[in-house]
Amino acid sequence: MHRTKLRTKLPTKLLAASLVTALAAPLAGCSIITMVVDAAKKNAAKLDHWEVSKITLGLRDAKGICARGGVQLAVYADAQHKRRKGKHKRLETWSLADEGKHAGKLDFEEFGFTAEGGEVDLETGAFVPGSDMLANELSGFTITASYPRERKVAPSTLRFEPSYDCITHAGSFGEFGSSGRGGATGSMGKSGDGGGDSAPGADGAIGDDGGDGGNGGDGADGPRITAYATLVKTPHHDRMVLVKIEGDVDDLVLMDASKPVMIVAGGGDGGDGGAGGNGGRGGSGGGGNPGGTGGNGGRGGNGGSGGNGGNGGVLEVIYDASLPELASMIALDASAGRAGEAGRAGRAGDGGFSGNGQGSGGKAGKHGIDGAEGSAGQPGRAGSDGQSSARAGDVGSVFASLPAGITRLSR
Known part of the structure; x- marks a missing residue:
């Protein structure tokens, strides 16, 4: 048994909390996060004029989900313009890495989400694991995205075992x-x-x-x-x-x-x-x-x-x-x-x-x-x-x- 010190200058590193976790949970009302979300909503693309044929759920800038971390989800929508029949496009939800440049990106509230082992924040698209690490180790994380505007569009599901890199x-x-x-x-x-x-x-x-x-x-x-x-x-x-x-x-x-x-x-x-x-x-x-x-x-x-x-x-x-x-x-x-x-x-x-x-x-x-x-x-x-x-x-x-x-x- 030995004694050592675990300290860095930033408390967030000590707590192993990612920005996504902070966005989705305790700081959802703070001014910086509110500005990020408001900018995304203001410049978000609308699906009113698009016919969506398929959605695909993924993780934004992550390969897995840490048991005490958080990730931003990404939803991709394959769509055809309702009036311009020859216009096809793959639209996607906004990313934190966009640094406020959200023009043409989709709002997460266009989609529905269900999750096992954690919760999805509809404003930021952040998935944050639940606090029961043993239950999550046994069940893993399952996240499903749906498209409420059109029920015939098949939902998309992700499944991950917890990782422990951030602990x-x-x-x-x-x-x-x-x-x-x-x-x-x-x-x-x-x-x-x-x-x-x-x-x-x-x-x-x-x-x-x-x-x-x-x-x-x-x-x-x-x-x-x-x-x-x-x-x-x-x-x-x-x-x-x-x-x-x-x-x-x-x-x-x-x-x-x-x-x-x-x-x-x-x-x-x-x-x-x-x-x-x-x-x-x-x-x-x-x-x-x-x-x-x-x-x-x-x-x-x-x-x-x-x-x-x-x-x-x-x-x-x-x-x-x-x-x-x-x-x-x-x-x-x-x-x-x-x-x-x-x-x-x-x-x-x-x-x-x-x-x-x-x-x-x-x-x-x-x-x-x-x-x-x-x-x-x-x-x-x-x-x-x-x-x-x-x-x-x-x-x-x-x-x-x-x-x-x-x-x-x-x-």
């Missing part, structure tokens, strides 16, 4: 602190009025200061959990690690026995401080005799402070005493959450341009003075490492009620 760990980290919001950019100063050939131009106004960045949120402490580990045989795999998590987190996780098995109860990382907003440019001096002086640039906003990392949790692992090889397969992580980084200082606003000299002997005004740069925020503090331990023990009662088809490999 990086069992257990949980404390919640990560939110990043501070960036400060607003200062507005540009108003330009001075012109004075003409015989009157001085007015000076430009001072640019507004940039807003201060928000502070990052603190990461939460890691959970207190007990994990039980054994090896099992399934209909599709001769040897897999099965981990049952109890305590602040409850879960049952299947993992690939040929890869390192990480069990975690780490503290959440502190959120980064938001960047200070840049100072606004000074307004230009008005033309005149002489020209007006440019306004001074605004001061850059201060960066926000990074949040503190959460303390590592308390992790106890009990592995199957009849399978001593588990001791070298399992790694523990109850490490502290990282400190959030300091928000950068906002840049100084540039001084405004001098007003042009006009008329006989008119001289140009002076250039405005650049503003001052803001101050960077302070980094947060890392949390303290938690406690982790592992020992062999009797786990028979923990795994006594496994479903038929899942067999514990005890000796």
